[in-house]
Amino acid sequence: MAGQLLEASWTLHNVEQRFATILDVAEAILRRQRHFFEFGPMAMKPMGLKEIAEEVGIHESTVSRVTSNKYMSTPLGVFELKYFFSRxxxxxxxxxxxxxxxxxxxxxxxxxxxxxxxxxxxxxxxxxxxxxxxxxxxxxxxxxxxxxxxxxxxxxxxx
Structure with missing residues (x-):
């Protein structure tokens, strides 16, 4: 039973860490694309995974994984997090x-x-x-x- 409790504790910790990473990435996107939320798609700035990775302090591949199939509800509609990245x-x-x-x-x-x-x-x-x-x-x-x-x-x- 102690082993199962330890495993459950680790699982809970991993889920919390994943949530925190998603939240950090989403907040970094919000900061970088502030003009998009004020003025719409024509105010979108070019942004790469590397910029967000450096700002959050994680690897680019982690940003890529975190933004895949994750959505953000905004006053302008619902957007996949990948939408905010463009060359x-x-x-x-x-x-x-x-x-x-x-x-x-x-x-x-x-x-x-x-x-x-x-x-x-x-x-x-x-x-x-x-x-x-x-x-x-x-x-x-x-x-x-x-x-x-x-x-x-x-x-x-x-x-």
Whole structure:
């Protein structure tokens, strides 16, 4: 019975430690992505696992494991913790922008388009370039599909 009690104690300790690690990582994400919570997806900053790992004092692989299949409820909705990580994309001015922010811009551009004349992915690419963001047309297509937005042909037919 003493052995089982010891094993239960260790299990409880491990669960508490795991919870504390998840909480530390989530709090670090909140601190780094504060602007996202104030202004939405276009304010998302590029952020890597390494940055959070260094801030929390754990290994990158631990951050990866901790953020997989874990969700955060926010005033903007429920997001997987992995959502907040993205590589930096450099704009023409040299500033860094996250893929999430660019997806937000793509969504805004499409929502602002005239229904009678929807924009092609190439048109969206040109508009992003006018804003100083050099993004390939294929990337715009990928982001549009991730956002579950129909192609220009389907949007024309729907109009």
């Amino acid at each position: 930096a994309m450099v704009s023409a001015s040299g500033s860094a922008c996250s893929g999430t922010a660019i997806r937000g811009l793509v969504k805004d551009i499409i929502e602002a388009e005239r229904q009678a004349a929807p924009l092609s992915d190439a048109d969206i690419t040109r508009q992003l370039a006018d804003q100083g963001l050099v993004v390939a047309r294929r990337t715009v297509t990928k982001y549009r599909q991730m956002l579950r937005i129909e192609s220009v042909e389907r949007r024309r037919r729907q109009a």
